[in-house]
Amino acid sequence: MPLFCANFAIRVPHALIHSRRSNFIPNHVASSFLLFLDSKKSIGSSKPIVSLSKFNQTHLCSSTMEDQNQLVLTSSEPEKYSKELEVAVRAVQMACLLCQRVQDSLVSQTNGQVQSKDDNSPVTIAGFTQKMLQKEMQQLQQNPEIAPRFSVFGMLSSGQHNNWSVQATVSWILTEYFGSENVSIIAEEDVRSLSKADSSGLLEAVVKTVNKCLSKAPQFGHEGPIKDLGTSEVLEAISRCNSTGGPTGRFWVLDPVDGTLGFVRGDQYAIALALIEDGEVVLGVLGCPNYPMKKEWLSYQNGYRRIMSKLTPPTSESWEKGCVIYARRGSGKAWIQPLLSGDKKFLWPNSARQIQVSSIDNPAFATFCEPVEKANSSHSFTAGLAHSVGLRNQPLRVYSMVKYAAIARGHAEVFMKFARAGYKEKIWDHAAGVVIIQEAGGVVTDAGGRPLDFSGGTYLEGLDRGVIACSGAKLHEKIIRAVDASWNSSSL
Numbered sequence: 001m002p003l004f005c006a007n008f009a010i011r012v013p014h015a016l017i018h019s020r021r022s023n024f025i026p027n028h029v030a031s032s033f034l035l036f037l038d039s040k041k042s043i044g045s046s047k048p049i050v051s052l053s054k055f056n057q058t059h060l061c062s063s064t065m066e067d068q069n070q071l072v073l074t075s076s077e078p079e080k081y082s083k084e085l086e087v088a089v090r091a092v093q094m095a096c097l098l099c100q101r102v103q104d105s106l107v108s109q110t111n112g113q114v115q116s117k118d119d120n121s122p123v124t125i126a127g128f129t130q131k132m133l134q135k136e137m138q139q140l141q142q143n144p145e146i147a148p149r150f151s152v153f154g155m156l157s158s159g160q161h162n163n164w165s166v167q168a169t170v171s172w173i174l175t176e177y178f179g180s181e182n183v184s185i186i187a188e189e190d191v192r193s194l195s196k197a198d199s200s201g202l203l204e205a206v207v208k209t210v211n212k213c214l215s216k217a218p219q220f221g222h223e224g225p226i227k228d229l230g231t232s233e234v235l236e237a238i239s240r241c242n243s244t245g246g247p248t249g250r251f252w253v254l255d256p257v258d259g260t261l262g263f264v265r266g267d268q269y270a271i272a273l274a275l276i277e278d279g280e281v282v283l284g285v286l287g288c289p290n291y292p293m294k295k296e297w298l299s300y301q302n303g304y305r306r307i308m309s310k311l312t313p314p315t316s317e318s319w320e321k322g323c324v325i326y327a328r329r330g331s332g333k334a335w336i337q338p339l340l341s342g343d344k345k346f347l348w349p350n351s352a353r354q355i356q357v358s359s360i361d362n363p364a365f366a367t368f369c370e371p372v373e374k375a376n377s378s379h380s381f382t383a384g385l386a387h388s389v390g391l392r393n394q395p396l397r398v399y400s401m402v403k404y405a406a407i408a409r410g411h412a413e414v415f416m417k418f419a420r421a422g423y424k425e426k427i428w429d430h431a432a433g434v435v436i437i438q439e440a441g442g443v444v445t446d447a448g449g450r451p452l453d454f455s456g457g458t459y460l461e462g463l464d465r466g467v468i469a470c471s472g473a474k475l476h477e478k479i480i481r482a483v484d485a486s487w488n489s490s491s492l
């Protein structure tokens with residue numbers, strides 16, 4: 001199902017768009033083409049096909065699945081944000097490819113073990129907690145030259161290098177298509193430490209990774225840069241992500257790698273990109289490169305899941321691990337695409353299928369998911385809630401916004417997060433997931449039953465206790481009531 005191109009006005013032969021190789025046309029090329037049509041007032045017609053006054057409503061886009069190599073010009077009102085969505089999905093697809101490469105090399109290098117610097121004793125990556133990670137990451141960011149306490153420097157700098165590379169790549173693509181004056185991004189990574197002269201090794205690695213990723217752009221329907229980006233261009237792309245968000249205007253929200261701990265452990269992580277306009281999330285895209293082929297595998301240990309996916313060939317109903325899911329506010333639809341593999345070309349909408357939340361509303365059959373790290377959400381509080389509402393299944397503990405993806409796909413029914421008092425949830429950890437679940441038919445609120453507020457800058461201001469996402473209203477109500485009943489006796 002194409003997301004736009006509902007009414008076709010005229011088909012344009014590919015050859016006419018000779019200035020771009022891709023089937024995905026940035027604004028400035030679309031505009032010159034439309035001007036060309038207008039000036040000719042032609043192709044067999046005495047009237048202009050597209051008037052300048054209609055230009056803003058006019059849309060060049062890739063076509064249906066059967067007709068993907070042609071461009072279609074529509075003169076009807078395009079669906080709002082459809083172009084933004086398509087660009088965002090392509091950018092996230094590319095970012096997934098980048099992350100997969102980095103994670104694969106990380107996993108093969110570390111082989112699940114790292115050495116402690118203190119006494120050379122082995123420390124498993126699985127034993128490396130969120131707290132340790134944050135401390136080491138902070139140190140690495142503040143002074144990349146100081147060797148961290150654990151010889152996980154390679155692992156951490158790979159994680160950090162990957163975050164910056166994704167941020168630069170996505171920022172560059174958005175800017176290329178919408179123009180720097182139209183792109184404002186709020187994102188997790190800060191450019192300051194990377195631009196320090198003494199982190200030049202890391203910076204060089206980031207520049208290399210970004211260029212390697214952008215060299216694949218034509219495969220994804222993008223042109224890519226004419227020549228490799230230099231250091232200053234990469235730093236500029238990262239530093240462009242300096243929006244502070246807020247209640248008005250339009251800005252993108254990017255978490256280049258959500259679930260960094262999952263990423264460095266070779267486990268689940270997500271690339272999350274959303275667009276916010278006047279405080280409301282209008283579209284969301286989640287790249288989940290390790291989302292397993294079968295839903296049962298979500299609960300498997302990572303190493304075992306890797307073996308299983310190598311042994312099990314994909315069927316006509318499934319594809320190999322990994323997916324990108326997305327939704328546009330108000331469409332009532334959410335979609336899933338496989339990741340692009342091998343040398344295939346990305347042809348929008350890349351075999352997208354619609355997804356929906358689960359119809360299970362009996363808690364006895366429902367599954368709830370929560371963060372792996374109990375430092376991020378109280379496992380004991382959610383265990384009490386689960387018991388009181390009658391959720392009998394074991395909790396599904398998964399890193400990152402892959403939990404939002406699991407609800408939207410109907411692979412779990414509830415997601416709960418209750419962080420310690422004083423922790424402020426950041427908008428990039430939720431924005432994309434919230435709109436996707438809502439459009440897939442689910443409900444997401446805080447524990448007071450109010451919608452999450454994305455208009456307050458970096459944080460979800462005014463969040464009442466925690467985040468509750470459910471496949472349906474019945475389960476949601478039950479959980480909200482259970483939170484009220486047990487909150488005062490909790491230690492949160």
Ligand SMILES: Nc1ncnc2c1ncn2[C@@H]1O[C@H](COP(=O)(O)O)[C@@H](OP(=O)(O)O)[C@H]1O
Pocket residue numbers: 188255257258259260261370371372373375376377398399400401419420423426429
């Ligand atoms: N003490 C804490 N409490 C709650 N959330 C935290 C936290 N410390 C970090 N986080 C957030 O939890 C996210 C990971 O989510 P999860 O625990 O569901 O995997 C992190 O995203 P990043 O990994 O992008 O930094 C981070 O933003």
Ligand SMILES: [Mg+2]
Pocket residue numbers: 255257258259428429
């Ligand atoms: Mg995050």
